[in-house]
Amino acid sequence: xxxxxxxxxxxxxxxxxxxxxxxxxxxxxxxxxxxxxxxxxxxxxxxxxxxxxxxxxxxxxxxxxxxxxxxxxxxxxxxxxxxxxxxxxxxxxxxxxxxxxxxxxxxxxxxxxxxxxxxxxxxxxxxxxxxxxxxxxxxxxxxxxxxxxxxxxxxxxxxxxxxxxxxxxxxxxxxxxxxxxxxxxxxxxxxxxxxxxxxxxxxxxxxxxxxxxxxxxxxxxxxxxxxxxxxxxxxxxxxxxxxxxxxxxxxxxxxxxxxxxxxxxxxxxxxxxxxxxxxxxxxxxxxxxxx
Amino acid sequence: xxxxxxxxxxxxxxxxxxxxxxxxxxxxxxxxxxxxxxxxxxxxxxxxxxxxxxxxxxxxxxxxxxxxxxxxxxxxxxxxxxxxxxxxxxxxxxxxxxxxxxxxxxxxxxxxxxxxxxxxxxxxxxxxxxxxxxxxxxxxxxxxxxxxxxxxxxxxxxxxxxxxxxxxxxxxxxxxxxxxxxxxxxxxxxxxxxxxxxxxxxxxxxxxxxxxxxxxxxxxxxxxxxxxxxxxxxxxxxxxxxxxxxxxxxxxxxxxxxxxxxxxxxxxxxxxxxxxxxxxxxxxxxxxxxxxxxxxxxxxxxxxxxxxxxxxxxx
Numbered sequence: 001x002x003x004x005x006x007x008x009x010x011x012x013x014x015x016x017x018x019x020x021x022x023x024x025x026x027x028x029x030x031x032x033x034x035x036x037x038x039x040x041x042x043x044x045x046x047x048x049x050x051x052x053x054x055x056x057x058x059x060x061x062x063x064x065x066x067x068x069x070x071x072x073x074x075x076x077x078x079x080x081x082x083x084x085x086x087x088x089x090x091x092x093x094x095x096x097x098x099x100x101x102x103x104x105x106x107x108x109x110x111x112x113x114x115x116x117x118x119x120x121x122x123x124x125x126x127x128x129x130x131x132x133x134x135x136x137x138x139x140x141x142x143x144x145x146x147x148x149x150x151x152x153x154x155x156x157x158x159x160x161x162x163x164x165x166x167x168x169x170x171x172x173x174x175x176x177x178x179x180x181x182x183x184x185x186x187x188x189x190x191x192x193x194x195x196x197x198x199x200x201x202x203x204x205x206x207x208x209x210x211x212x213x214x215x216x217x218x219x220x221x222x223x224x225x226x227x228x229x230x231x232x233x234x235x236x237x238x239x240x241x242x243x244x245x246x247x248x249x250x251x252x253x254x255x256x257x258x259x260x261x262x263x264x265x266x267x268x269x270x271x272x273x274x275x276x277x278x279x280x281x282x283x284x285x286x287x288x289x290x291x
Numbered sequence: 292x293x294x295x296x297x298x299x300x301x302x303x304x305x306x307x308x309x310x311x312x313x314x315x316x317x318x319x320x321x322x323x324x325x326x327x328x329x330x331x332x333x334x335x336x337x338x339x340x341x342x343x344x345x346x347x348x349x350x351x352x353x354x355x356x357x358x359x360x361x362x363x364x365x366x367x368x369x370x371x372x373x374x375x376x377x378x379x380x381x382x383x384x385x386x387x388x389x390x391x392x393x394x395x396x397x398x399x400x401x402x403x404x405x406x407x408x409x410x411x412x413x414x415x416x417x418x419x420x421x422x423x424x425x426x427x428x429x430x431x432x433x434x435x436x437x438x439x440x441x442x443x444x445x446x447x448x449x450x451x452x453x454x455x456x457x458x459x460x461x462x463x464x465x466x467x468x469x470x471x472x473x474x475x476x477x478x479x480x481x482x483x484x485x486x487x488x489x490x491x492x493x494x495x496x497x498x499x500x501x502x503x504x505x506x507x508x509x510x511x512x513x514x515x516x517x518x519x520x521x522x523x524x525x526x527x528x529x530x531x532x533x534x535x536x537x538x539x540x541x542x543x544x545x546x547x548x549x550x551x552x553x554x555x556x557x558x559x560x561x562x563x564x565x566x567x568x569x570x571x572x573x574x575x576x577x578x579x580x581x582x583x584x585x586x587x588x589x590x591x592x593x594x595x596x597x598x599x600x601x602x603x604x605x606x
Binding site for chain 2: 094105110113278
């Protein structure tokens with residue numbers, strides 16, 4: 001078997017897996033703090049990619065300022081999302097918040113379809129198809145940069161969650177809502193930050209992946225579908241579990257798609273999720289917090 | 292009460308004469324679609340309104356039924372009628388399996404798993420070219436026929452579709468108003484209490500999933516013989532959202548509310564001549580607005596008013 005091809009697939013898998021991880025970690029964070037599963041998560045990723053496309057092609061922004069701008073916009077949208085829709089729903093009726101985010105997702109996806117049509121768009125950056133060659137492998141700069149963005153996001157998220165007071169508060173709320181209230185944590189503030197971070201991660205993922213894949217209004221749902229499966233596989237509310245499951249899934253998918261068939265790559269997330277539910281319902285890294 | 296029964300019977304008789312009234316093919320197609328949505332949304336109402344399980348996989352069961360019937364008629368050359376039981380059976384089996392796996396965690400994980408399953412089925416329909424022919428689908432399916440009489444127009448097809456719809460609705464109505472329906476409501480209100488009375492919550496939930504998935508599968512199977520093609524668009528999210536709107540606006544748990552809403556939301560978008568995208572945007576807005584203001588839906592408002600009336604009468 002050709003080693004270069006294998007390594008190439010692994011790298012592609014790691015890139016996609018890293019962004020599955022960013023989406024899944026955002027989902028997990030929002031779920032942990034607000035007890036809301038955000039079904040519109042993928043649509044924010046799609047919006048991020050759309051915004052990236054417009055900033056690159058119409059505003060003629062460079063790659064680096066574009067990614068930064070889209071991420072900041074994502075944070076702003078997250079703030080609005082919490083303020084207008086999610087704020088009053090935290091910890092209340094699960095189905096209600098679920099249908100709310102599902103409805104929002106449909107508005108965003110079909111609104112984008114109506115405004116921008118289903119034609120796939122290619123986001124071009126000033127780096128074009130430039131690539132570096134590492135040990136016979138040709139890796140495009142866009143993939144390397146995407147990986148770097150993901151790594152940066154991982155580190156920042158880790159620092160926020162484990163090295164700041166508000167991060168500590170977030171973990172406290174995720175672990176035990178009532179106890180967190182008792183010790184004087186203000187759930188509103190914590191929830192707002194969780195949503196802002198979650199949506200900013202979506203926007204960053206969209207911006208970083210837009211130059212690698214094509215941009216379409218329907219890209220969000222299929223991408224988010226993997227993120228949902230990952231959250232179940234990794235264990236609900238387990239952010240670290242989501243990251244590991246995401247990277248593993250990305251690589252496995254790339255290998256299956258590269259050597260066997262596309263449909264196996266599509267289905268593996270679902271099969272893994274069902275197996276986990278059957279044999280280890282709390283998830284591979286679940287802490288026992290039941291949904 | 293017998294007056295109500297009489298009204299229902301008169302309504303059914305009127306529906307059966309609909310194809311004879313000389314309406315256009317377009318109007319009769321809308322009528323057929325209304326029947327389909329009545330089965331789908333009332334099935335979802337059983338699962339969500341009674342079972343308390345938010346299922347987003349109904350479209351997948353309907354699509355599985357559609358593909359099963361289409362493939363058996365096309366590749367195995369079966370009579371279209373004979374494929375329908377298998378369409379229902381396969382959809383029900385898959386539904387029960389997915390529900391069994393996801394309910395091991397909680398009824399919330401069921402909602403997520405059902406969405407993932409529906410998306411997976413979209414991909415299977417599109418990408419598993421060896422089985423489903425991919426995006427091209429299976430064109431040129433045969434049509435339903437009895438003896439020499441072929442149901443080859445929407446007006447003619449309306450009769451078998453209406454008959455199946457009425458049988459399904461009767462079954463769903465009986466189930467909702469039986470001991471099983473009441474047990475489901477008890478589970479929904481207080482699961483630990485119901486279980487402490489010896490109620491098997493899981494078995495009841497699997498039963499309603501199986502019944503509604505089976506009915507959706509048969510409806511899907513029948514519908515493709517009217518379309519004479521089955522392609523990945525049968526798995527479209529459009530169906531999921533329509534069903535949800537019908538159940539949410541009609542009021543989960545309210546049989547007549549959901550039935551009425553399914554008729555309204557089939558006819559209204561046609562009357563307004565909305566493009567599919569705008570229709571979905573509108574449905575999404577309605578869904579969000581309903582969740583922010585009246586989560587119990589129209590049926591919920593009626594129930595509340597009835598309750599208030601009883602209270603004032605008793606006081």
